[in-house]
Amino acid sequence: MSVKTTRPVWEEKPTPIGQTLKAAALALLVLGVLFPLWVILVTSLSSRETIAEAGGFVVIPKGIDVSAYRTILSGGAVTRALWISTLVTVIGTALALTVTVLAAYGLSRPRSLGSRWLLAYFLLPFLVYPPLVPKYLVVTGLGLKDTIWALILPSAISVFNLVVVRGFFQGIPQELLDSARIDGASDFRILGRIVLPLSKAVVAVIGLFYAVGYWNVWFDALLFIDRNDMYPIQRVLQSYLLAGQAPHTSGATVGVTMPPTEAIKMAVVVLTVAPIVAVYPFIQRHFIKGVLIGAVKG
Amino acid sequence: MKRPRIPFRVRLQRDWQLLVMVAPGFLILLVFSYVPIAGNVIAFQDYNPYLGDNPLEAFLHSEWIGFGQFQLLFEDPAFWHALRNTLTITAFQLVFFFPLPILLAILLHSLLSSRVRGFIQTVVYLPHFFSWVLVITFFVQMLGGAGLLAQTMREADLQPWNIMTNPDTFILLVTAEAVWKDIGWGTIVFLAALSTIDQNLYEAAAADGAGRWRRLWHITLPGLRPVIVLLLILRLGDALSVGFEQFILQRDAVGREASEVLDTFVYYFSIATGNYGYGAAAGLFKAAIGLCLILAANKVAHRLGEQGIYAK
Missing domain, CATH: 1.10.3720.10 (MetI-like)
Structure with a gap:
């Protein structure tokens, strides 16, 4: 596969808006996969108190149980x-x-x-x-x-x-x-x-x-x-x-x-x-x- | 050019080991693919599983009734309802799902850092390997009535949205699930096609004053055209299949009205009730239409000068 690693000289400089949108779309996609995995893993390892305090799902871990x-x-x-x-x-x-x-x-x-x-x-x-x-x-x-x-x-x-x-x-x-x-x-x-x-x-x-x-x-x-x-x-x-x-x-x-x-x-x-x-x-x-x-x- | 014929006996002596190697696969396909395909003939029977000790005996004793099952099928409003749902979902996903992997592939291809690209690819390919049970579990846990989103909204004193059980927005939900599972996987073929486009074309176009959008339109998309056409044909040939497990799993949550598609219809109206001939008729109808669709789509592709699934 031919994969470019540097921007060719003839190509326009990317616009800031375009770059931001691109990064946002890709970040959203990656988070969309990793975030549910993270929440489920953390909740499975949480104690009764942590879960009660969070009201169900735990996003930020507090100890391992x-x-x-x-x-x-x-x-x-x-x-x-x-x-x-x-x-x-x-x-x-x-x-x-x-x-x-x-x-x-x-x-x-x-x-x-x-x-x-x-x-x-x-x-x-x-x-x-x-x-x-x-x-x-x-x-x-x-x-x-x-x-x-x-x-x-x-x-x-x-x-x-x-x-x-x-x-x-x-x-x-x-x-x-x-x-x-x-x-x-x-x-x-x-x-x-x-x-x-x-x-x-x-x-x-x-x-x-x-x-x-x-x-x-x-x-x-x-x-x-x-x-x-x-x-x-x-x-x-x-x-x-x-x-x-x-x-x-x-x-x-x-x-x-x-x-x-x-x-x-x-x-x-x-x-x-x-x-x-x-x-x-x-x-x-x-x-x-x-x-x-x-x-x-x- | 004609080759000199080698006598059968010599070829057998030379190749018998190959035949032995092929035998296990041959048998498995015979029993689990070819016998069931031949078994489609029970669509023309009033198949009664209690007429024998095993399905074969029951088959031999059941009465042949010609197209009776098909007649019943075509008079069944539930069948037409399932067919309509299936076609609506196919059309919807053709517009709102099919183009997304192409866009994502173009986006990924434009990234300069191969490490960032590799990381994103690793992450987005992963859900393809999850079962539908898992995918729907993730959606329920995140967006369902007792899920994370509802939990957050309640904390903010908002009325939680009803996402997982609303039949009116079910089509959006199943499309979102399909996108989550397979948008990454779908990019693989397009990324490969993108990497075969001659870079000099882009440089020449840029020298002629074509901006990035014009290069996308006049070079990138034409470069992807054969792959897009091929995948469209395959999708059309599968127009009557929109996924099976995904719909059975959510049927209890949103109800039959919104979630019944042809595949689930076959399951619920035949295997679940023991009405086998009826389900076989529905399955046969589906397979026949599917075969016609794929041949028709391929013909259109050839007319348009594309290669299609097989070279002419």
């Missing part, structure tokens, strides 16, 4: 939901990455047996979404209801990600692969020993996309998970924060003063956001490339 986190992490619905979401995310991402990388390699060699037909087969679902009602009947018909597989299997391959990885594999110099083939290496060996080590960045980005998708799964849980002890975290977040149920925690806290409800609610939000904010900076540099490959080829 982690009792809300201790309460929801000591067992109960939120703890269980966090485990289920972690399980879905880890198994789902591992499975989806395996399926995607294998398919991408299998489709990446020009003029292999059946490659044209197979490529068309893999690309068509990009244009035609699986319709909701028949998909619901298929998943329930397979007996996947109320299991984590109902959340994992239907999204275990995304055509968009497949296209991105395949495009990357095709950019690897063919001579490298040919020489390995002459030496008698099998395709599985070539994929594992040559192709994958060269593709760490793209695999990381696709892994992030899958992981975020699995962590965020909500609607599939609404469709396929009826037992509330199998709810993933987004479903629990929705029932506490949007449907107005009180976060019930484990019975062990009877007799102990409960931390304030506001702090508990905000702590659930923080725990839902945290994994995404935690992995995001490591991969952010790479994903722009991933998106662009997909956008150009798609």
Whole structure:
């Protein structure tokens, strides 16, 4: 990308009004994202007195009180939901990455047996979404209801990600692969020993996309998970924060003063956001490339 | 040019490992995409889930009724209402959401300090990775009846605004949420296109006396035109989808009248009630119109001399 770093001599000097407006717009945008995160984090860490004094939300922190986190992490619905979401995310991402990388390699060699037909087969679902009602009947018909597989299997391959990885594999110099083939290496060996080590960045980005998708799964849980002890975290977040149920925690806290409800609610939000904010900076540099490959080829 | 044909058996021997690698993905798409797509045929049935132990048996035993479900659908005022809401929201967002990432991309591109630009990009891309449950939670906590804004207004002895539950302004609310979530993400494609515009064009235009607005109009926007047209086509092809989770999640707060769109209609009038054939008919109608729209939009793009989604 060509990015200018100094103002070219022929360009007009910016007007003060223009500069101010520009800065104000961008500052507003950045604050619009960071401010809610800040308020929610601070409120989740506030004591009962601080929250009462502020009248609900706390903007300026006054001491740190982690009792809300201790309460929801000591067992109960939120703890269980966090485990289920972690399980879905880890198994789902591992499975989806395996399926995607294998398919991408299998489709990446020009003029292999059946490659044209197979490529068309893999690309068509990009244009035609699986319709909701028949998909619901298929998943329930397979007996996947109320299991984590109902959340994992239907999204275990995304055509968009497949296209991105395949495009990357095709950019690897063919001579490298040919020489390995002459030496008698099998395709599985070539994929594992040559192709994958060269593709760490793209695999990381696709892994992030899958992981975020699995962590965020909500609607599939609404469709396929009826037992509330199998709810993933987004479903629990929705029932506490949007449907107005009180976060019930484990019975062990009877007799102990409960931390304030506001702090508990905000702590659930923080725990839902945290994994995404935690992995995001490591991969952010790479994903722009991933998106662009997909956008150009798609 | 014709290549010498390699016998099937030799190719199989050479490529069987590739076929094995493709197999898992093939199976997943077969079961979770192709079977459901074929399953659309229950739109022509009076599908009764109780006619068998599993959906397949029920399908085999259900009665074929032709276009009966579609007839019911087209006579259902709730369906037309959902369709009207969907199209209104699409049109509204085309005007008030679609141009924003273009503006933001131009703004970001004009920044001289790459560190400031990198920081802003990092921040504004982030909400794209939040689930809709989270996004709406943020809005409720900030702008809702018990949110920070209402809290501040009460302290100032003002009557708090009714933002999250007002059906009349719901269209503004869903657009604001969509902007908050995806304005940053939407800039990526435009930023890439901006960086490919030849800088000499700007210098030559400036030498000819074109001011910054004229350069924007005559160089920047034409440079972005192919990308804008492509994204418009994709958006038009998706005109009947305006987001699903976003609307289900807020339906209780603002009511069905304002928030029912085609996708939620399919869910509430079919899966929630067990009336599967009816929902399949609505889904099929939506998919068919969507396909026509995208092909039509692509044709128009080709007429206008743009590339569209596939080269002719």
